[in-house]
Amino acid sequence: MEDTSFAIHPGNKKQIEGSPFHDIGNIISFSSTEKGFSVECEQAAVEIVFYSDEIVRIIMNPFEKPSFKTSFGVIAEPDEVKVSSEEHDGAIVLSTSKLVIKIMREPFRLHVFDEEGNEIVRETNKGMGFNEKKEVICYKDMEIDDHFYGFGEKTSFLDKRGEKMTMWNSDVYAPHNPEIDALYESIPYFMALRNGRAYGIFFDNTFKSVFDMKSHTDTYSFWAEGGQLDYYILAGPTPGEVISQYTSLTGRMKLPPKWALGYHQSRYSYESEQEVRELARNFIDKGIPIDAIYLDIHYMDGYRVFTFDKDRFPAPEKLIADLKEAGIHVVPIVDPGVKEDPEYKIYQEGITNDLFCKYMEGNLFFGEVWPGNSAFPDFTNTKVRNWWGKKHKFYTDMGIEGIWNDMNEPAVFNETKTMDVKVMHGNDGDPKTHREMHNLYGLLMGESTYNGMKELLNGNRPFLLTRAGYSGVQRYAAVWTGDNRSFWEHLAMALPMVMNLGVSGVPFTGPDVGGFAHDTTGELLIRWTQFGTFTPYFRNHSALDTVRQEPWAFGEEVEAITKKYIQQRYVWMPYLYTLFNEASKTGSPVLRPLVMEYPNDEHTFNLSDQFLVGENVLVAPILSPSTFHRVVYLPEGNWINYWTEEKIAGGKHVLVEASLDTLPIFIKEGSIIPNGTVKQSTAVTEEKLTLHVYPANEKTECMLYEDDGKTFDYENGKYTETKISCYLEGESLTINMENSNEGFEPAWKEIEFQVHQAEEDLEIILNGNQIGNTHFHPEERKITFTTNKS
Numbered sequence: 066m067e068d069t070s071f072a073i074h075p076g077n078k079k080q081i082e083g084s085p086f087h088d089i090g091n092i093i094s095f096s097s098t099e100k101g102f103s104v105e106c107e108q109a110a111v112e113i114v115f116y117s118d119e120i121v122r123i124i125m126n127p128f129e130k131p132s133f134k135t136s137f138g139v140i141a142e143p144d145e146v147k148v149s150s151e152e153h154d155g156a157i158v159l160s161t162s163k164l165v166i167k168i169m170r171e172p173f174r175l176h177v178f179d180e181e182g183n184e185i186v187r188e189t190n191k192g193m194g195f196n197e198k199k200e201v202i203c204y205k206d207m208e209i210d211d212h213f214y215g216f217g218e219k220t221s222f223l224d225k226r227g228e229k230m231t232m233w234n235s236d237v238y239a240p241h242n243p244e245i246d247a248l249y250e251s252i253p254y255f256m257a258l259r260n261g262r263a264y265g266i267f268f269d270n271t272f273k274s275v276f277d278m279k280s281h282t283d284t285y286s287f288w289a290e291g292g293q294l295d296y297y298i299l300a301g302p303t304p305g306e307v308i309s310q311y312t313s314l315t316g317r318m319k320l321p322p323k324w325a326l327g328y329h330q331s332r333y334s335y336e337s338e339q340e341v342r343e344l345a346r347n348f349i350d351k352g353i354p355i356d357a358i359y360l361d362i363h364y365m366d367g368y369r370v371f372t373f374d375k376d377r378f379p380a381p382e383k384l385i386a387d388l389k390e391a392g393i394h395v396v397p398i399v400d401p402g403v404k405e406d407p408e409y410k411i412y413q414e415g416i417t418n419d420l421f422c423k424y425m426e427g428n429l430f431f432g433e434v435w436p437g438n439s440a441f442p443d444f445t446n447t448k449v450r451n452w453w454g455k456k457h458k459f460y461t462d463m464g465i466e467g468i469w470n471d472m473n474e475p476a477v478f479n480e481t482k483t484m485d486v487k488v489m490h491g492n493d494g495d496p497k498t499h500r501e502m503h504n505l506y507g508l509l510m511g512e513s514t515y516n517g518m519k520e521l522l523n524g525n526r527p528f529l530l531t532r533a534g535y536s537g538v539q540r541y542a543a544v545w546t547g548d549n550r551s552f553w554e555h556l557a558m559a560l561p562m563v564m565n566l567g568v569s570g571v572p573f574t575g576p577d578v579g580g581f582a583h584d585t586t587g588e589l590l591i592r593w594t595q596f597g598t599f600t601p602y603f604r605n606h607s608a609l610d611t612v613r614q615e616p617w618a619f620g621e622e623v624e625a626i627t628k629k630y631i632q633q634r635y636v637w638m639p640y641l642y643t644l645f646n647e648a649s650k651t652g653s654p655v656l657r658p659l660v661m662e663y664p665n666d667e668h669t670f671n672l673s674d675q676f677l678v679g680e681n682v683l684v685a686p687i688l689s690p691s692t693f694h695r696v697v698y699l700p701e702g703n704w705i706n707y708w709t710e711e712k713i714a715g716g717k718h719v720l721v722e723a724s725l726d727t728l729p730i731f732i733k734e735g736s737i738i739p740n741g742t743v744k745q746s747t748a749v750t751e752e753k754l755t756l757h758v759y760p761a762n763e764k765t766e767c768m769l770y771e772d773d774g775k776t777f778d779y780e781n782g783k784y785t786e787t788k789i790s791c792y793l794e795g796e797s798l799t800i801n802m803e804n805s806n807e808g809f810e811p812a813w814k815e816i817e818f819q820v821h822q823a824e825e826d827l828e829i830i831l832n833g834n835q836i837g838n839t840h841f842h843p844e845e846r847k848i849t850f851t852t853n854k855s
């Protein structure tokens with residue numbers, strides 16, 4: 066009945082729930098403590114702790130003494146910070162070199178300013194409080210021109226002003242539409258933009274929480290169903306700095322193995338060894354690059370994790386070894402549900418050693434998932450994480466180096482879609498209900514899997530893909546955006562989703578290319594693969610009973626175009642890998658919204674259908690059928706069409722042609738882009754580096770980062786970083802290459818330079834030497850020359 070108009074029957078009108086808000090009231094006492102500052106208010110206690118000059122943590126607890134313990138999302142400890150404390154006009158003022166916190170006394174209200182005196186947080190009418198349901202809540206003033214980004218994995222457009230979003234990890238098979246306010250990931254954090262300056266708020270509360278940037282025109286709020294109001298204010302002032310500050314708290318991605326950045330092929334399911342071998346052969350015979358093939362749930366014996374079905378996959382080791390020989394990694398799915406089966410070793414171990422989730426009364430929680438009735442490891446206990454991690458020896462012994470974690474919200478086939486919130490997690494002796502720990506389940510499964518795999522791989526980097534997570538998920542896993550559909554709307558929606566995940570500190574993300582559920586079409590597959598070329602995570606995946614969507618499934622034309630863009634992925638690999646390195650160092654996203662680089666340009670504030678890869682590569686995919694042109698917004702500066710070499714002045718919208726085989730790409734003048742070559746997989750040695758130089762009349766530079774792409778040796782200096790700069794002065798172009806670290810010897814032997822937008826008589830000086838042997842291409846206005854590695 067809920068699916069018909071009966072849902073809006075007048076008799077169904079819901080009472081507006083209302084539980085009166087209690088303000089924390091006036092300040093009774095204020096004192097400085099070892100950790101920071103304590104404020105006693107009429108209705109609550111507040112603690113203020115500075116983590117750095119730019120980051121302050123506020124903890125408000127109306128029910129008990131505030132706890133300084135953080136969630137599993139946070140890995141940082143507070144730094145020693147010099148804070149001055151003064152009293153001005155009846156207000157307490159706490160200042161660092163980057164932040165000023167002004168606290169009004171009657172009632173307690175917070176006003177926060179950045180280093181230049183711009184107000185970033187203000188509480189006027191309402192501030193922090195709670196209600197009878199023990200929900201904690203706070204309100205902040207919202208300016209007419211405030212914009213909001215981040216919030217992890219959410220549907221709808223880029224700017225989340227006007228949205229109300231819930232943080233509760235949810236398995237949503239259908240539909241992913243603007244009404245769905247909770248998906249698989251919960252990242253209770255946002256970056257706000259006010260007058261071109263950015264700040265951030267991270268609400269580290271793992272209960273179900275809500276961010277409401279919708280209900281009031283001049284106020285936003287966030288609240289949680291339980292726990293304390295525990296949040297961090299991040300000073301910015303640039304978007305990049307906010308992300309860096311947020312990831313200084315929650316951690317950054319470790320470099321994934323390079324093969325994880327290649328093209329991946331999946332399907333629910335490739336059901337037998339024969340099917341997998343045929344699939345691999347097809348890719349190789351057709352010369353379509355591929356780095357990984359996924360095994361979905363059919364590889365298992367009755368969906369029991371850590372098993373193979375002997376009939377479908379009689380010799381998995383051999384299959385995995387043969388594929389690896391061909392440059393293809395096999396990535397099996399591992400779900401948390403362990404089949405209730407007294408004759409199954411994993412279940413036996415879990416029961417015998419007390420490793421599964423239980424109620425306080427001692428009885429196990431069982432839920433229905435793919436294997437039927439199942440028990441769930443209690444990942445909040447270190448003992449369980451270690452056990453589960455070690456179990457992956459089953460896979461690593463077979464040569465597997467990548468794992469796909471799914472259903473880890475955890476998803477359960479019941480009314481609530483998840484575990485009973487009354488289940489009591491052990492949490493290493495500090496028991497907590499599932500209501501509090503739910504949003505952490507995927508993160509902790511990820512921690513267990515990643516660390517277990519790392520331990521087992523003898524120095525090789527593991528790859529982990531996850532569906533669910535909480536703040537900090539980037540430390541362990543790439544995130545794909547779950548069960549989307551083969552709808553054009555879902556292709557379009559994936560852009561802001563991936564951009565906002567990037568702003569949320571998760572750089573390694575992407576949707577199922579082609580769409581998971583529903584039937585894709587050749588045209589949709591082409592356009593989606595074009596977008597996939599630049600999504601940090603690039604996997605084609607589709608569901609049971611949908612039409613096949615391998616690159617060749619729709620005939621020759623579709624195959625040729627999808628192949629071209631999968632090849633482009635490999636051409637762009639040196640650039641992408643350098644961006645991955647940057648993300649692992651600073652948290653900055655590989656794929657990012659334009660607003661990150663142009664925060665003063667209002668055209669970028671809600672620009673949801675185009676993005677930047679790094680700082681200077683602008684990509685504008687086609688997102689609707691039978692469409693061969695589109696409007697692209699080019700911000701200030703000059704931009705060069707990657708395909709046609711046309712130079713266009715930015716600061717305006719332009720109409721761009723995009724035939725079926727064209728993904729519009731624009732490079733900003735003043736960029737240097739390192740490219741590689743087309744190859745079957747990342748396992749093939751890179752013979753040649755190509756440097757595309759787009760000169761400008763000012764000095765510009767780029768970095769190239771290289772290492773072995775496999776091990777953690779880069780952590781011990783075994784990498785090479787090259788700074789490449791160029792400067793155009795009159796008819797002379799100076800290019801310099803300088804290694805800032807030379808711990809790794811790249812395989813390529815020669816560099817091809819392609820100088821774009823060049824005149825025939827352009828003089829080129831490379832590292833102080835004039836280059837004589839250049840070749841001018843008049844039609845493309847391009848000069849090329851090749852040098853050997855010096």
Ligand code: GLC
Nearest residue numbers: 332333361362398471547548
């Ligand atoms: C879930 C996953 C999907 C997978 C399927 C079967 O729906 O999101 O990717 O193919 O389960 O394992």
